[in-house]
Amino acid sequence: MSLRWHAALLDPATPGGWAVVHCQQQFLFDSNGVLFPRDWLKRLELPLLSEQGLGYFDGDAVFLFELDRPVAVPGASWQGLRQFMLHNDDRDLFRMLGYAAQIGTWATQHRFCGHCGARMQQHARERAMHCPDCGIHHYPRLSPSMIVLITRGDELLLARSPRFAPGVYSTLAGYVEPGESVEQCVEREVREEVGVSIHSPRYITSQGWPFPHSLMLGFHAEYAAGEIVPQPEEIEDARWFSIHRLPELPARQSIARYLIELYLARRLGRDDPVLPG
Numbered sequence: 216m217s218l219r220w221h222a223a224l225l226d227p228a229t230p231g232g233w234a235v236v237h238c239q240q241q242f243l244f245d246s247n248g249v250l251f252p253r254d255w256l257k258r259l260e261l262p263l264l265s266e267q268g269l270g271y272f273d274g275d276a277v278f279l280f281e282l283d284r285p286v287a288v289p290g291a292s293w294q295g296l297r298q299f300m301l302h303n304d305d306r307d308l309f310r311m312l313g314y315a316a317q318i319g320t321w322a323t324q325h326r327f328c329g330h331c332g333a334r335m336q337q338h339a340r341e342r343a344m345h346c347p348d349c350g351i352h353h354y355p356r357l358s359p360s361m362i363v364l365i366t367r368g369d370e371l372l373l374a375r376s377p378r379f380a381p382g383v384y385s386t387l388a389g390y391v392e393p394g395e396s397v398e399q400c401v402e403r404e405v406r407e408e409v410g411v412s413i414h415s416p417r418y419i420t421s422q423g424w425p426f427p428h429s430l431m432l433g434f435h436a437e438y439a440a441g442e443i444v445p446q447p448e449e450i451e452d453a454r455w456f457s458i459h460r461l462p463e464l465p466a467r468q469s470i471a472r473y474l475i476e477l478y479l480a481r482r483l484g485r486d487d488p489v490l491p492g
């Protein structure tokens with residue numbers, strides 16, 4: 216993996232550097248991209264909720280301006296994080312924006328202490344919000360989620376959520392609940408979402424997924440028994456698809472797509488795919 220982007224705790228009191236401007240999963244961009252000279256941005260008097268020192272991109276310090284609302288800036292426009300992922304092949308840039316979006320959302324959602332209601336402060340030495348009155352720390356929110364490809368020989372079990380783009384079918388996914396192992400989560404989510412049982416779920420790889428704050432833990436499992444019964448509301452349709460007649464698949468940047476392509480490659484004797492970093 217290349218190292219053009221790496222996160223670091225930078226002090227917002229340090230002058231200069233570059234900044235990205237984020238609001239509700241969107242970033243400001245112009246013909247030069249998403250990085251703006253920070254001192255220039257400061258003069259615009261944007262409705263700032265939080266400023267964070269994010270890290271280094273190509274060796275330059277990068278800060279985040281988290282805004283209260285997506286105000287108009289002459290010569291610039293707003294674009295969703297998902298669009299940057301889908302239509303820009305610069306994975307380092309996407310990793311930086313994914314990090315920025317998660318940090319910005321977390322910082323604004325933790326401005327006040329959930330325990331005593333006092334105004335929280337940014338911790339000086341770690342990425343945390345800290346309550347000066349009762350001492351609580353809040354770290355960036357991260358939700359472990361499993362994602363699993365279920366297969367039966369030449370067939371894949373794929374499903375549609377009502378939230379998906381028309382025609383797209385994907386692997387099953389779901390959030391880990393308190394107290395369960397990821398393997399237990401895989402079994403439970405599969406039972407809940409499609410009603411079948413599986414055997415030998417095997418961990419493959421993981422992917423950070425900033426929509427909105429998931430860590431995807433990818434599995435492969437073999438079908439064991441049962442008929443498909445889609446979970447009302449969550450699963451619009453679920454079917455077995457032959458590897459020779461697949462529906463429209465999820466974005467090539469996703470671990471869902473990677474798990475499918477990996478199985479196809481092994482089954483059809485092709486080279487293994489590469490999961491985008």
Ligand SMILES: NC(=O)c1ccc[n+]([C@@H]2O[C@H](COP(=O)([O-])OP(=O)(O)OC[C@H]3O[C@@H](n4cnc5c(N)ncnc54)[C@H](O)[C@@H]3O)[C@@H](O)[C@H]2O)c1
Nearest residue numbers: 358360362388389390422424426427429431469470471472
């Ligand atoms: N990268 C990929 O390839 C890929 C593919 C599919 C899903 N995902 C991601 O996996 C995650 C989980 O998938 P899902 O939506 O099917 O989950 P899911 O099946 O657990 O159902 C989602 C619902 O669970 C509830 N929920 C429970 N815990 C939650 C939490 N910690 N945060 C938010 N909602 C919670 C909410 O009501 C939500 O609507 C999502 O973030 C999704 O974007 C990633």
Ligand SMILES: [Mg+2]
Nearest residue numbers: 387388389408
């Ligand atoms: Mg799900």
Ligand SMILES: [Zn+2]
Nearest residue numbers: 328331346349
């Ligand atoms: Zn407190």
